Amino acid sequence: MIHAAPVIILLPLVGFLVLTFGGRRLGDPSAGWLGTLAVTGSFVASIVTFLGLRSLAPHARSVVQTYYSWVPVGGLKVNISALLDPLSLAMVLFVTGVSSLIHLYSISYMKGDPQFRKFFVYLNLFVFSMIVLVMAGNFLFTFVGWEGVGTCSYLLVGFWFDRETAATAAKKAFVVNRIGDFGFLLAMFLIFAHTGSLDYHGVFAHLGSVSRGTATAIALLLLFGAVGKSAQLPLYVWLPDAMEGPTPVSALIHAATMVTAGVYLMVRVNPILALSPNSLTVIAILGVATAFYAATVACAQNDIKRVLAYSTMSQLGYMFLGVGSAAYGAAIFHMISHAFFKALLFLAAGSVIHAMNDEQNMKKMGGLRKYLPITSTTFFIAWLSISGVPPFNGFWSKDDILGAAYHKSPVLYVVGAATVLLTAYYMTRQVVLVFTGQARWVENRPGVEGAHAASGGHAAPVASGGHGGSAAGEPGGGHAGPPHEGPWIMTLPLIVLAGASVLGGLIDLPFGKVKFLDTWLSPVASGAGDLATESASLRIALLLVTLALAGAGILIGSRLWGVRIDRPALEPELLKRSYYADDISSAVLTGGGGMVSRALSVVVDNGIIDGAVNGVGHLARAGGGVVRRAQTGYVRNYALGIAVGTVLILGFMLVRAS
Amino acid sequence: MTLSGNWYLALAAVLFSIGAVGLLIRRNVLVMFMCVELMLNAVNLTFVTFSKMLDDINGQSLVFFVLVVAAAEVVVGLGIIVSIFRRRPNATADDLNMLKG
Amino acid sequence: MALLLPVLSSLHPVLAVPTIDRLVFAVCAVIVLSGALGVVLSSNPVYAALSLVLTLFGVAVLFVEEDAQFLAAVQVVVYAGAIVVLFLFVIMLLGVDRQESLRSERLPAQRPLALLLGLAALGELLALSRLTHWSTGPKGASGAPATGGGGNTAALARSIFTTYLLPFELTSLLLIIAVLAAVVLARRPGQHPIAPPALGESEDPSLPMIGADPNEDVEGVRNVDAGSLGFGGARSQQ
Numbered sequence: 001m002i003h004a005a006p007v008i009i010l011l012p013l014v015g016f017l018v019l020t021f022g023g024r025r026l027g028d029p030s031a032g033w034l035g036t037l038a039v040t041g042s043f044v045a046s047i048v049t050f051l052g053l054r055s056l057a058p059h060a061r062s063v064v065q066t067y068y069s070w071v072p073v074g075g076l077k078v079n080i081s082a083l084l085d086p087l088s089l090a091m092v093l094f095v096t097g098v099s100s101l102i103h104l105y106s107i108s109y110m111k112g113d114p115q116f117r118k119f120f121v122y123l124n125l126f127v128f129s130m131i132v133l134v135m136a137g138n139f140l141f142t143f144v145g146w147e148g149v150g151t152c153s154y155l156l157v158g159f160w161f162d163r164e165t166a167a168t169a170a171k172k173a174f175v176v177n178r179i180g181d182f183g184f185l186l187a188m189f190l191i192f193a194h195t196g197s198l199d200y201h202g203v204f205a206h207l208g209s210v211s212r213g214t215a216t217a218i219a220l221l222l223l224f225g226a227v228g229k230s231a232q233l234p235l236y237v238w239l240p241d242a243m244e245g246p247t248p249v250s251a252l253i254h255a256a257t258m259v260t261a262g263v264y265l266m267v268r269v270n271p272i273l274a275l276s277p278n279s280l281t282v283i284a285i286l287g288v289a290t291a292f293y294a295a296t297v298a299c300a301q302n303d304i305k306r307v308l309a310y311s312t313m314s315q316l317g318y319m320f321l322g323v324g325s326a327a328y329g330a331a332i333f334h335m336i337s338h339a340f341f342k343a344l345l346f347l348a349a350g351s352v353i354h355a356m357n358d359e360q361n362m363k364k365m366g367g368l369r370k371y372l373p374i375t376s377t378t379f380f381i382a383w384l385s386i387s388g389v390p391p392f393n394g395f396w397s398k399d400d401i402l403g404a405a406y407h408k409s410p411v412l413y414v415v416g417a418a419t420v421l422l423t424a425y426y427m428t429r430q431v432v433l434v435f436t437g438q439a440r441w442v443e444n445r446p447g448v449e450g451a452h453a454a455s456g457g458h459a460a461p462v463a464s465g466g467h468g469g470s471a472a473g474e475p476g477g478g479h480a481g482p483p484h485e486g487p488w489i490m491t492l493p494l495i496v497l498a499g500a501s502v503l504g505g506l507i508d509l510p511f512g513k514v515k516f517l518d519t520w521l522s523p524v525a526s527g528a529g530d531l532a533t534e535s536a537s538l539r540i541a542l543l544l545v546t547l548a549l550a551g552a553g554i555l556i557g558s559r560l561w562g563v564r565i566d567r568p569a570l571e572p573e574l575l576k577r578s579y580y581a582d583d584i585s586s587a588v589l590t591g592g593g594g595m596v597s598r599a600l601s602v603v604v605d606n607g608i609i610d611g612a613v614n615g616v617g618h619l620a621r622a623g624g625g626v627v628r629r630a631q632t633g634y635v636r637n638y639a640l641g642i643a644v645g646t647v648l649i650l651g652f653m654l655v656r657a658s
Numbered sequence: 659m660t661l662s663g664n665w666y667l668a669l670a671a672v673l674f675s676i677g678a679v680g681l682l683i684r685r686n687v688l689v690m691f692m693c694v695e696l697m698l699n700a701v702n703l704t705f706v707t708f709s710k711m712l713d714d715i716n717g718q719s720l721v722f723f724v725l726v727v728a729a730a731e732v733v734v735g736l737g738i739i740v741s742i743f744r745r746r747p748n749a750t751a752d753d754l755n756m757l758k759g
Numbered sequence: 760m761a762l763l764l765p766v767l768s769s770l771h772p773v774l775a776v777p778t779i780d781r782l783v784f785a786v787c788a789v790i791v792l793s794g795a796l797g798v799v800l801s802s803n804p805v806y807a808a809l810s811l812v813l814t815l816f817g818v819a820v821l822f823v824e825e826d827a828q829f830l831a832a833v834q835v836v837v838y839a840g841a842i843v844v845l846f847l848f849v850i851m852l853l854g855v856d857r858q859e860s861l862r863s864e865r866l867p868a869q870r871p872l873a874l875l876l877g878l879a880a881l882g883e884l885l886a887l888s889r890l891t892h893w894s895t896g897p898k899g900a901s902g903a904p905a906t907g908g909g910g911n912t913a914a915l916a917r918s919i920f921t922t923y924l925l926p927f928e929l930t931s932l933l934l935i936i937a938v939l940a941a942v943v944l945a946r947r948p949g950q951h952p953i954a955p956p957a958l959g960e961s962e963d964p965s966l967p968m969i970g971a972d973p974n975e976d977v978e979g980v981r982n983v984d985a986g987s988l989g990f991g992g993a994r995s996q997q
Contacts, residue, residue, distance in 0.1 A: 631757070631758060632755065632758060632866075633754075633755030633756065633757050633758030634751070634752055634755055634866055635751050635754065636681075636682055636685070636751060636752070636866060636869060637866060637869070639681055639682050640682055640869065640872060640873065640876070643678060643682060643873070643876040643877070643880065644876060646876075646880055647876050647879045647880050647883065650880060650883035650884060650887060651879075651883055653883075653887055654883055654886055654887050654890070657887065657890045657891060658890055661780050661781060661784050663825075664888070665784060666784075666821065666825065667888060668885060668888075669788050669791065669792075669821075671881055671884045671885060671888070672792065672881060673791060673792070673795055673814075674881075674884075675877045675878070675880055675881040675884075676792070676795040676796065676799055676877075677795065677798075677799075678876075678877055678880065679799065679873050679874060679876075679877035680795075680798060680799030682869065682872075682873035682876070682877070683799065683869070683870055683873050683874075684799065685865075686804055686807075688804050688807075688808075688846060688849060688850055689798065689799075689801075689804055689807045691846070692798050692807055692808065692811045692846065693798060693799065695811060695838075695842070696795055696798060696811070696814060699814065699815065699818050699838075702818070702830075702834075703818055703821060703822075706821075706822055706825050706827045706830060707825060709825075709827065710825045710826060710827075715914045715915060715917075715918045716918060716922075718827050718829075718830055718911075718914075718915055718918075719915060719918040719919050719922075719923055721827070721830055722830065722833070722915065722919060723923070723926060723927075723930055725830075725833055725834070725837055725838065726930040726933070726934065727930065727933065728838075728842070729837055729838075729841065729842060729934070729937075730930075730933050730934050730936070730937035731937075732842050732845060732846075733845070733937040733938070733940070733941045734937050734940045734941060734944070736845060736846070736849045736941070737940055737941040737943075737944030737945050738944055739849065739853075740849060740852065740853065740944065740945050741944045741945060743853050744853070744947065752865055752866070
């Protein structure tokens with residue numbers, strides 16, 4: 001059964017190739033169904049493989065399948081191989097699962113788009129790259145997948161490439177990712193230099209020869225790569241702008257899969273992290289700082305998708321906090337939970353945007369609960385889950401992480417708890433603004449009671465920076481009449497994901513024997529965050545604190561925003577523009593960078609280089625000008641020269657002869 | 659016993675240097691040419707002296723050829739001078755400085 | 760005289776040689792050097808040419824003294840008789856008999872430098888010769904001896920017509936080329952044969968002897984009809 005593993009990798013690749021070369025013949029919805037089918041097949045294959053792996057004894061659950069000898073060069077032997085172990089199977093299960101649902105959703109969401117087929121081509125390519133990333137058996141093959149998802153992110157964010165904001169956002173995503181990849185590459189060099197191998201098994205076997213300093217360096221460099229991929233501080237600036245892509249892209253790539261690649265990498269190399277406690281501390285601090293930072297910014301955003309983007313960044317911070325606290329199981333648990341509810345949130349948001357004729361400004365929504373029942377119900381479930389309300393999965397996973405964080409350092413816990421409050425607050429704000437209250441869009445919608453005779457679906461101008469605007473390219477066009485749900489293709493994924501959010505907590509309840517995920521992952525990722533060693537009362541106390549904070553956040557949010565939607569004091573410009581990070585970096589880079597490049601251009605290029613080249617010419621001319629004075633034109637002067645030469649030669653002969 | 663050839667050689671050397679200095683000092687083109695002839699004569703004298711000192715006829719045959727070539731050279735040189743100075747008869751060597759760089 | 764010789768010879772060995780050789784050498788040396796100085800220092804080119812003749816004669820006598828009789832004859836005939844005459848022809852032809860001012864010197868440092876270099880070269884030459892004992896090479900090592908059957912002319916002829924036959928032919932070729940060159944160079948562009956000035960007409964001393972008018976152009980010459988050739992015509996064009 002474990003031999004189904006290659007199928008997991010190959011099916012999306014086959015889908016990609018068929019759609020690339022034969023997609024036009026398939027026609028529009030069929031191309032989408034084919035893509036969906038490929039990924040669903042991959043999901044089925046991963047279930048089969050999972051069962052096959054489970055049938056092995058726990059200590060034998062680390063199977064390497066080598067498919068091809070890729071780089072046999074001297075001491076470096078890299079193969080195209082898959083490492084089938086609990087961690088990779090856990091990842092691949094939820095990746096393919098969520099991807100299938102999003103593919104299904106996209107069939108309806110992207111209907112009518114002229115590039116419908118291309119969308120599925122890219123989506124399949126992305127899923128292929130992601131599967132490669134999580135299933136690879138060595139660092140280099142992982143890096144192939146790593147780069148692949150970065151490329152597909154670029155392609156998909158810039159899907160509507162004729163929109164300048166989208167094209168710019170795609171470039172930004174790719175470039176910032178690339179900066180992180182530099183760290184990954186350096187880490188690979190160090191790993192190979194110190195362990196002589198790039199295989200996971202080989203590297204972890206040779207960790208004895210790695211000093212603590214080297215391990216710290218490797219860990220921090222890999223962290224740098226993960227930071228770029230998972231949009232942590234400081235390489236996060238691409239994520240909010242990446243919302244320019246279609247909503248299924250945001251759901252898949254920027255919520256459930258690509259951004260989790262960084263966390264996956266960190267968990268994968270946990271033996272190296274174990275050698276370097278300092279790196280764990282750095283990771284934890286970075287994670288919690290990012291979580292808090294992003295939560296504060298999310299409180300002031302008006303675009304429905306940007307709130308979710310910063311929310312993703314914040315939740316990823318939690319996952320890094322989990323990694324830093326050596327609670328790898330908790331981190332993976334939160335990753336899976338987050339995949340479910342964040343994908344759900346994005347898909348539901350897409351449904352809302354669709355219904356609002358591509359309006360994305362929350363201030364212009366409201367009261368949609370009665371028009372979009374399924375969407376709003378599933379959104380509520382996800383909202384409660386992310387806020388940390390039991391029995392939804394977010395509560396359990398977040399609590400695991402916070403418990404481990406407390407174990408590492410109470411300060412981390414405090415910041416994490418504060419972020420819980422903020423998370424609940426801004427998500428409540430979002431829910432209240434969108435689904436409850438007065439329907440602020442009514443004036444602009446013909447066919448609805450209370451509407452003016454104005455054209456429907458006006459688009460607010462798209463602003464740069466942190467403001468919201470409408471995605472003028474989202475397909476579907478404007479429709480008159482009241483907002484309504486999408487077809488079943490769009491609502492089914494919502495329902496499935498909501499169900500997963502409800503039941504997802506069951507995979508890792510913190511009560512002894514039912515810690516399925518932790519137990520499953522323990523051969524590869526057993527961390528120090530073993531909550532069983534903590535006292536039960538401390539556990540329960542922490543639990544209650546987070547619960548209280550979540551409740552408080554919900555209460556405050558609903559109270560403030562249910563009444564009035566215009567509260568500039570709570571939406572300061574600082575937060576709206578995410579602490580001016582974009583402005584600062586563009587000022588520094590274009591201002592400072594501009595200065596440097598101007599200096600280089602004027603001083604170095606014009607002055608020194610051109611000066612040197614021109615200088616050679618001038619020198620030649622000047623030299624010629626000086627030497628030319630010997631050419632007086634007077635024959636007698638020339639004769640004098642000959643005479644001088646004669647005298648010198650005679651003198652030389654005289655000296656030689658004497 | 660004849661005078662040793664060294665004296666002849668010394669005389670030739672003096673004659674040569676006089677001719678050289680004259681070439682450098684005079685401006686009249688024809689006089690410059692004549693100084694060249696002086697130098698050639700000094701060389702001829704040297705050759706003949708060596709021919710005598712070394713009991714070798716080759717020195718004299720060389721003088722023979724020098725004589726012929728000097729004659730040809732004078733012919734051509736004067737032809738050039740004539741063609742240049744036809745227009746400006748009072749020109750001197752200094753006026754022919756068109757090759758000034 | 761007989762008493763003088765031993766006295767003089769005790770002063771310097773050179774003074775012991777037979778008087779006639781010494782005398783001839785001394786006289787010829789004086790002639791040669793005075794002629795050379797005359798060439799260099801005369802402001803009148805004609806005087807310079809005549810001084811050159813003096814030098815050439817002196818050198819010819821020295822040639823005879825050194826058993827190169829044939830060359831002496833050739834020297835007189837060719838050099839003094841042809842070349843210097845050629846010089847004088849050109850001097851007269853071009854009228855470059857104007858006195859050259861020996862006082863002024865346009866080029867800076869030319870004169871002192873020339874004198875210095877001349878003296879230096881001379882000194883070096885003499886010193887060099889002294890060091891290398893005046894002559895290098897063994898006697899009669901290369902080529903035929905100077906004396907031999909037939910005297911100097913025969914020896915010379917033997918050398919030229921056997922060893923140096925090719926250079927001899929080449930020099931004859933060279934002479935032909937020189938003649939051609941002279942004809943071509945001395946020709947005026949598009950010129951008609953120059954007519955002598957009309958009888959009775961005084962020459963304008965300011966004009967050059969041949970109608971080398973600086974202002975005339977080729978067309979001007981061509982447009983002149985036969986009757987107005989010569990100075991009259993040239994003058995009327997000014």
